[in-house]
Amino acid sequence: MKLEARHLDFGYRDRRVGSDVSLSVEAGQVLCLLGPNGSGKTTLFKTLLGLLPPQAGQVLIDGTDVRQKMRDEVARQVSYVPQAHAAFFPFTVREVVLMGRTAHLGVFSSPSRRDHEAAMAAIDRMQLGHLAESIYTRISGGERQLTLIARALAQEAALIVMDEPTANLDFGNQVRVLQHIQSLEASGIGVLLSTHDPDQAFLCADRVAMLHEGRLACLGAPQAIITAENLQRIYGVEVAVAKVELGSAGRHDVCVPLISRPQAPGAGD
Amino acid sequence: MSRVSLALLGALAVLVVLVAIAFSVGRYPIAAGDLATLLWAKLTGAGHGLDSTVETVILKIRGPRVLAAILIGAALSAAGAAYQNMFRNPLVSPDILGVSAGAAVGAVLGIFLSLNVIMIQSLAFAFGLGAVGLVYITANAVRGHDPLLVLVLAGVVVGSLLGASVALMKYLADPYNQLPAITFWLLGSLASANPEDVRSTLPLMLVGLVPMWLLRWRINLLSLDDEEARALGVETGRIRLTVIAAATLMTSAAVAISGVIGWIGLVIPHFARLLVGPDFSRLLPTSVLLGAAFLLGVDTLARTVARIEIPLGVLTAFVGTPLFLWQLATARRGWQ
Numbered sequence: 001m002k003l004e005a006r007h008l009d010f011g012y013r014d015r016r017v018g019s020d021v022s023l024s025v026e027a028g029q030v031l032c033l034l035g036p037n038g039s040g041k042t043t044l045f046k047t048l049l050g051l052l053p054p055q056a057g058q059v060l061i062d063g064t065d066v067r068q069k070m071r072d073e074v075a076r077q078v079s080y081v082p083q084a085h086a087a088f089f090p091f092t093v094r095e096v097v098l099m100g101r102t103a104h105l106g107v108f109s110s111p112s113r114r115d116h117e118a119a120m121a122a123i124d125r126m127q128l129g130h131l132a133e134s135i136y137t138r139i140s141g142g143e144r145q146l147t148l149i150a151r152a153l154a155q156e157a158a159l160i161v162m163d164e165p166t167a168n169l170d171f172g173n174q175v176r177v178l179q180h181i182q183s184l185e186a187s188g189i190g191v192l193l194s195t196h197d198p199d200q201a202f203l204c205a206d207r208v209a210m211l212h213e214g215r216l217a218c219l220g221a222p223q224a225i226i227t228a229e230n231l232q233r234i235y236g237v238e239v240a241v242a243k244v245e246l247g248s249a250g251r252h253d254v255c256v257p258l259i260s261r262p263q264a265p266g267a268g269d
Numbered sequence: 270m271s272r273v274s275l276a277l278l279g280a281l282a283v284l285v286v287l288v289a290i291a292f293s294v295g296r297y298p299i300a301a302g303d304l305a306t307l308l309w310a311k312l313t314g315a316g317h318g319l320d321s322t323v324e325t326v327i328l329k330i331r332g333p334r335v336l337a338a339i340l341i342g343a344a345l346s347a348a349g350a351a352y353q354n355m356f357r358n359p360l361v362s363p364d365i366l367g368v369s370a371g372a373a374v375g376a377v378l379g380i381f382l383s384l385n386v387i388m389i390q391s392l393a394f395a396f397g398l399g400a401v402g403l404v405y406i407t408a409n410a411v412r413g414h415d416p417l418l419v420l421v422l423a424g425v426v427v428g429s430l431l432g433a434s435v436a437l438m439k440y441l442a443d444p445y446n447q448l449p450a451i452t453f454w455l456l457g458s459l460a461s462a463n464p465e466d467v468r469s470t471l472p473l474m475l476v477g478l479v480p481m482w483l484l485r486w487r488i489n490l491l492s493l494d495d496e497e498a499r500a501l502g503v504e505t506g507r508i509r510l511t512v513i514a515a516a517t518l519m520t521s522a523a524v525a526i527s528g529v530i531g532w533i534g535l536v537i538p539h540f541a542r543l544l545v546g547p548d549f550s551r552l553l554p555t556s557v558l559l560g561a562a563f564l565l566g567v568d569t570l571a572r573t574v575a576r577i578e579i580p581l582g583v584l585t586a587f588v589g590t591p592l593f594l595w596q597l598a599t600a601r602r603g604w605q
Contacts, residue, residue, distance in 0.1 A: 013413040051496045075502030082497055088357035089492050089547035099490055103502030108483040110550055155501070 001027040001158035001190065002062055003048060003078060009056035010040070010047035011214075016055060017043040018214030025192045027158040030185050032201040032222075033194040035211030036235055041194040042083075044211065045161050048192070050074050075103035079152035081162040084144040087137050093147050094132045097123055100154030122153035126180065142173035149180060160184065162193040166200060178204045198226045202253045210234055223253060231255065273551050276544040280558035284339075287562050291335045291569045297326050329464075337462035337470075338568040339561040341523040342533060344474045346560025348516035349534030350541065350552050351481055355491045355512055356417055359542070362535035363520040366424040366513065369531075370431035371400020372524040373455060374438075380450045381438045386461070389454075390469075390525040397521025403427055405513060416495060416509075456580030457528035459568050466526040477519035478557075480511055485550040488512060492547070530581050532589035533560055540596060 004024040011017035018040040025031045035041050046052045048059055050066035059066040061077050079100070087096070100122070101115040111119070123132055126146045131139055136147060145165060152160045165181075166174040174197075181191050181204045195201065201208045201222050208225040210217040212234045218225050231239040238258040243251050293299050303323055310317035317324075348363035356365065364370070375396025379389030408416065408423040435455070442448045481488070487508050490498045498505050520534075541555040564581075567588055571579045 046496060049500055051499055071499050071504050072502035075500060080497070080500035082494070082500075085494070087493070089354070089359075089542070091489075091547055095489075095548060099493070099501055102486065102490055105486065107487065110486040151501075 001077060002060075003159050003190070003192070004060045005044075005048060005057065006060065007057035008044075008047060008054050008059065010043055010052065010054055012043070012052070016214070018211065019055075020057070021211075021216045022057075023209055023216065023219060025159060025190050027190040028185060028188045029207070030181060030191045030193070030205045032205035032208050033192065033211060034196075034198055034201060034208060034226075034234070035194070039211045039234075040214045041211055042163055045080075045163050045192070045194065049078060049080050049161060072103040075155060075157065077157050078159045078161060079155040079157040081145075081148045081152045081160060081165055083163050083167055084141050084148060090135045090137050092133050093128060093136055093139065093143075093150075094119060094123065096136045096147055097150045097154050100151035103155060118156070119150075119154045122150040125153060126150040142169045142176075145169060145173070145177065146180075149177070153184075158188075159190040159192065162191060164194050164196065166195055166197065174200070198231060198255045199253075201226060202255075226253070226255065273545045273555075276541075276555055277551075277558065280555060280562060284558055284562040284565070287565045287569065288335060288339075291338070291565055292327060292331050294569060294573050295326075295331065297322070299323055299326060333464045333467050334459050334462045334568070335565060336467045337459050337526060338565040340467065340470060340474055341459070341527050341530065342537075342560040342562070342564025343557040344470075344477065344519040344523045344560075345530065345534040345564070346537035346541070346556040347478060347481060347553060348520045349560075350538035350549070350556040351488060351512050351516050352534070353538050353542075354488050354547070354549055354552075355509060356421065357492050359539050360535065362531070363516055364428075364531070364534070365421060366404045366517070367400040367428040367431060368397045368517050368520045369524055369529050370428040370435075372397035372521050373529055374400070374431045374434050376454050376525070376528070377435050377438045377442075377451050380447055380454065381442055383447075390466075393525040394521045397524055398517055400427060400431060401513065401517040401521075405510070416506075453580065454528040455582070457530040457582035457585075458571075458578065458580055459527055460572070460578050462526065470522045470526055473522035474519050477515040477517075477522075480515045481553060484508060484511060485553060488549045489547070527581065530564070530585055532585040532593075533564055536589045536593050536596075537563055540592070543596065 002024055005021050008021045009016060009019040010021070021044060023031070033041055043052065047054055050059060050069070053067065061069065061074065066074060098111050098115065098119040101111050101118060104115065105111065120132070123129055126149055128143070128146055128150055131143060136144065139147070149165065165177050169177065178200060181193065184191055205222055207220060208222045209219040210225060210230060217234060218230060226241060228239050228241050240256045240258055242254055242256055244254055245251055289301060289304065292304050293301055303319055304327065306317050307319060307324060307327055345363055352361045352363055352365060353359050372393040375392035375394070376389050379392040384392070404420065404423045404427045407427070408420040411419050439448060439451055442451055487503055490501060490503045491505065491508060491512070495505050537560040538552065538556045541552055541559050545551040545555045567584050568581060571581055571584050
């Protein structure tokens with residue numbers, strides 16, 4: 001299973017957001033997309049999912065143009081985790097996850113027992129069992145994000161596209177989402193995600209791509225891409241990338257923004 | 270027993286009781302025993318020995334009216350439930366795309382041209398369909414915006430144009446013959462419901478209800494963001510078109526024989542959602558039963574509480590408004 005963009009120009013009807021983007025993700029890989037606000041990450045994702053028509057170039061799923069596929073065919077291969085949102089009606093968590101089964105149902109069918117089982121399995125995997133009958137609109141932002149990931153799991157696609165899955169989550173929930181991404185990778189699912197935190201790319205990605213002003217600035221292994229120079233070029237702030245020795249936990253790369261802190265008055269007296 | 274089956278059984282029981290009441294009360298009261306005797310006789314083919322007036326009142330006068338109330342109440346709330354899911358808004362009613370405004374223009378035009386009842390109904394039906402078709406085509410021609418928002422805006426704009434046409438015809442109509450008929454039609458009534466009305470609308474309503482029931486799972490997904498629903502595998506454009514066509518067919522068939530009856534399509538699905546939650550496979554049957562019971566109850570009131578018939582549109586608003594406000598005050602579950 002491979003999702004591929006070839007020389008993709010993308011954007012909305014009257015506005016080009018990005019151009020000439022080529023990248024690919026395969027099952028069992030994690031590709032992390034970094035880029036400042038407004039660099040076109042979400043628009044690129046929507047184009048990759050076939051939700052927006054490309055302005056030029058192609059999106060291929062296993063070599064077939066995404067525009068030639070029916071929506072349910074695409075959904076069986078690639079699932080989408082949008083940014084956690086408010087829903088309009090008070091569906092339960094179980095019902096929301098069950099919606100992930102739609103691509104496996106005939107147009108006139110409703111979920112069968114097998115679909116209910118698949119949804120419950122996805123809920124259990126995200127450790128949401130205690131919330132299954134809770135109202136989706138009343139749970140916390142972190143729980144909603146996990147519910148949307150469970151819905152993508154229930155979809156049983158080989159590839160999951162996650163749009164800033166850690167945005168608006170507290171520290172613990174961010175780490176939990178990263179752990180889930182690792183376990184997805186281990187079970188052979190490919191993940192394409194965007195994030196604002198380069199440290200997260202170090203933690204979970206096989207490869208990192210940087211999107212800058214609608215163009216792919218660089219693409220490669222995390223250590224090669226997340227450098228002080230690249231971060232400065234893209235975000236326009238000074239950053240140091242340091243290695244941290246954690247004993248038994250091994251060595252980790254971390255990004256530290258260089259902020260010159262003004263001396264507090266009276267400090268050192 | 271689950272909350273859902275309890276709600277469905279409750280609604281069904283209320284409907285059955287209301288049917289019995291509707292047959293019994295009126296200018297010619299009929300004892301419940303006579304009603305049962307006649308029903309039994311008709312089922313078994315045996316004689317009933319009742320006065321022929323009783324049979325006429327039950328079969329020819331109240332029967333069609335009761336059936337029409339049930340059908341129209343069910344159709345308006347089913348259409349309202351589907352629209353509320355689709356437009357992701359519990360304040361939407363079946364009128365939002367201009368079906369009632371279109372039907373009103375058709376009927377008022379028919380009255381204005383002094384056509385017969387069948388022609389007035391046909392015009393109302395055709396104009397109702399036409400108005401929604403116009404709205405849909407206009408909205409599809411405008412691209413690059415949220416498709417739902419454009420639909421609603423087109424509905425509002427076309428609706429106000431149709432409203433102006435109705436106002437113009439009312440202004441020009443003969444104030445002694447035509448204007449009262451127009452006013453009466455615009456307020457809604459089942460007083461003239463006859464067996465032919467029931468026979469002509471029943472198939473149209475079934476044609477609308479069947480796709481709604483078959484698509485019940487996908488209609489749930491229409492309540493998500495459009496792109497999200499497509500990412501989950503739903504061809505939103507096609508499903509939306511089917512739901513609009515089905516709801517329009519049901520609503521214009523209803524409005525054509527009863528005139529404009531507001532509130533039901535707005536309040537009943539909202540109430541049903543409070544009882545059984547938003548899942549359309551439970552919401553649709555609950556809305557259908559509650560809508561049928563509500564309109565039958567209101568119509569029975571309309572023909573019994575006063576010397577003259579009270580217009581249905583007026584009574585549904587009088588009964589519906591306090592109900593709706595009470596819902597708003599006591600629960601927010603159906604909303605967010």
